[in-house]
Structure formats: structure tokens, C-alpha cells
Amino acid sequence: MIISALAFTFLNVFVKSLNSFSVYQIVFFRSIGTLFFTIPFLLKNKISLLGHKRGLMIGRSVFGLISMTLFFLSLKYIAMGTAVSIxxxxxxxxxxxxxxxxxEKIKPLQWLYFAIAFAGVLLLKGFDSQEEITGILLAISSAIFAGLVYIMIRKIGTADHPVVIVNYFMIISAAIGGLLSIKGWINPSGKEWLIFLSLGVFGYFAQLYMTKAMQVGETNExxxxxxxxxxFTMIIGLVWFGEVYSFWSLMGILLIILGLTLNVVSKRKPKS
Structure with a gap:
């Protein structure tokens, strides 16, 4: 999970560094890069690229694309640590x-933990003049669509291989991102090409190691x-981009992490 967190961090940093490019061009390269891993994997293991629950996987892909686009957009307005927290x-x-x-049912204590996390968002939104309201709203919207992604994945269940689901997501994202980026396309320089191509690599390994962590360890741990x-993102943001976090920003981020961590731990099933 630590390797996954580092990979996601570098993905965030590289997206932030591509600020002069349209978000659709970033989405396109992020998706194409991952397809270089998913398609060979499926072909090698003779797994159908079409899958079974195609309608649900298309829905998951559309919601995922919207969430990813909104998140990348939020990075243009607010500090990386703030966007990631939200x-x-x-x-x-x-x-x-x-x-x-x-x-599904929600435990009474979970409502309290959700309230703590939301209080953190309100701190970021209401007390920190450095944060752009546009970026905050984009990040919140991204989280809403990500929540819908979780629901779609739950409905898909084990009917389709995880890589098939990711492959659908990347193909649809690459197609739509590519089409929308044509009008404002900017040809990358040599260094920028390297950064663009690395997006898919970091994105793939971030997802891979997160999945492996969930498979071998207890969720609450x-x-x-x-x-x-x-x-990680805050540290690199401070050093690389000179991002500044006020006291209220740090308190808001701390409350979000606290509320979400308590929520995960509260769902732990007692050992028999």
C-alpha cells in the first residue's frame, strides 16, 4: 500500500506539472499508458476483453472518466494535498x-465519522482564503462520481476480472479524452513526452499494488x-511547487483523514 501511495503521489505531481496542457490531453495519455499493460495481460492470459457485465462496466468507465477529469481539473486551482484529501x-x-x-446499512458510529470528515472539507472551504472555491467544488464533484464508481464495481462483483474492468475504463477514457483534446492539442517537448508517457505507468502500478495490498492484508489495517x-503529496508540493498550507488547511486535511480512517476501522469484523 505504501508503494501504491508513492505511485499515486508521483502521478499527481506529474499531472500538476503539466498545467499548461488541457485536462483532456492529460486524460488521454494517462489512459493510453495503462493500456500498454492491461491489453497484453488480458491477451497473454486469454481473458476476454469484452467481459460479461458490459453495460455496468461502461457505466463504471463513464463515471470514472468524469471523476478523473474533475480531479485533474481541480489540481489546476488548489494545492495537491487539498485535492487528494477531498x-x-x-x-x-x-x-x-x-x-x-x-x-446496505450504515452503522450509527459511521455517521459520526462521516461528519468529522465533512467538517474537514468545510474547514478547507470556509476558513482558508488561499483555496479557490472552484478547485474545492471540482474535487468534491470528483469524489461524488468516484462514489458512483464504487457502487458500479460492487454491482459487477466477481463476474469480470479486475483488469477487464480497468481496461474498459482506460479504452473509453482514451477515446473520449483523445477526441476532446484534438481542438486544444499542444505538441509536448522531449521532457514533456517522457512525463506524459509515465502517467499510465504510475497509474497502473498504483492500482496494481493497492489491489495486492487489499488481497493480502486486512482492510482495516x-x-x-x-x-x-x-x-507524500503535500511534502513534494511544498518542495517542488512551493505550495503553502495554512493552519486551517492542515486542520481540515487532518479531520478528513481522521474521519475516514475511523470509518475503515469501525467496519472491522470481530475475530471469532
């Missing part, structure tokens, strides 16, 4: 959607480690 409230929206769509991405 994106991580997606499980809260997922829990709300699951309540109505999947008829492993999941909180993914919030290391916030710390």
Missing part, C-alpha cells in the same frame, strides 16, 4: 449511494495506509 471522501458518497441502491498519499 477526493478521499468518495467512500462517504459511496455509502450514501449504497444505502439507497444496494440497500491496510486501507488507512493509502492516506499516506496525502502526506
Amino acid at each position: 477526493r478521499y471522501i468518495a467512500p462517504i458518497f459511496a455509502a450514501f449511494f449504497a444505502l439507497f441502491i444496494l440497500k 491496510v486501507a488507512p495506509l493509502k492516506y499516506l498519499e496525502v502526506i
Whole structure:
């Protein structure tokens, strides 16, 4: 999970460094880079690229594309650590959607932990004059659509291989991102080509090691480690981009991480 957090961090940093390019061009390269891993894997292992629950996978891909685009856009307005922190409230929206769509229950204590996390978002939004309201709203919107992604994945269940689901996401993202980027396309320089091509690599390994971590470790022990991405991103943002975090920013981010970590731990099943 620590390797995954580092990979996500570098993905965030490189997206931020491509600020002069349109978000659609970034989405296109992010998706194309990952397809170089997913398609050979599926072909080598003789797994159908079409899968079974195609309608749900298309829906998951569209929601994922919207979430990713909104998140990349938010990085143009606010500090990376802030954007990443807000994106991580997606499980809260997922829990709300699951309540109505999947008829799942939410423990009373979880409502308290959700409130703590939302209080952190309100601190970021209401007390820090350095944060652009546009960026905050984009990051929150990204988290809402990410919550819908979780619901779609739950509905897909184990009917399709995880790489098939990711492959759908990347193909649709590459196609739509590529089409939307044609009008404002900017030819990258040599160094920028390297950064663009690395997006898919870091994105793929970030997802891969996060999945492996969830497979070999208990969720309540492993999941909180993914919030290391916030710390890594903040440190690099401070050093590389000179980003500044006020006291209220830090308090808001701390409350978000605290609320979400407590939520994960609260769902731990007692050992028999």
C-alpha cells in the first residue's frame, strides 16, 4: 500500500506539472499508458476483453472518466494535498449511494465519522482564503462520481476480472479524452513526452499494488495506509511547487483523514 501511495503521489505531481496542457490531453495519455499493460495481460492470459457485465462496466468507465477529469481539473486551482484529501471522501458518497441502491446499512458510529470528515472539507472551504472555491467544488464533484464508481464495481462483483474492468475504463477514457483534446492539442517537448508517457505507468502500478495490498492484508489495517498519499503529496508540493498550507488547511486535511480512517476501522469484523 505504501508503494501504491508513492505511485499515486508521483502521478499527481506529474499531472500538476503539466498545467499548461488541457485536462483532456492529460486524460488521454494517462489512459493510453495503462493500456500498454492491461491489453497484453488480458491477451497473454486469454481473458476476454469484452467481459460479461458490459453495460455496468461502461457505466463504471463513464463515471470514472468524469471523476478523473474533475480531479485533474481541480489540481489546476488548489494545492495537491487539498485535492487528494477531498477526493478521499468518495467512500462517504459511496455509502450514501449504497444505502439507497444496494440497500446496505450504515452503522450509527459511521455517521459520526462521516461528519468529522465533512467538517474537514468545510474547514478547507470556509476558513482558508488561499483555496479557490472552484478547485474545492471540482474535487468534491470528483469524489461524488468516484462514489458512483464504487457502487458500479460492487454491482459487477466477481463476474469480470479486475483488469477487464480497468481496461474498459482506460479504452473509453482514451477515446473520449483523445477526441476532446484534438481542438486544444499542444505538441509536448522531449521532457514533456517522457512525463506524459509515465502517467499510465504510475497509474497502473498504483492500482496494481493497492489491489495486492487489499488481497493480502486486512482492510482495516491496510486501507488507512493509502492516506499516506496525502502526506507524500503535500511534502513534494511544498518542495517542488512551493505550495503553502495554512493552519486551517492542515486542520481540515487532518479531520478528513481522521474521519475516514475511523470509518475503515469501525467496519472491522470481530475475530471469532
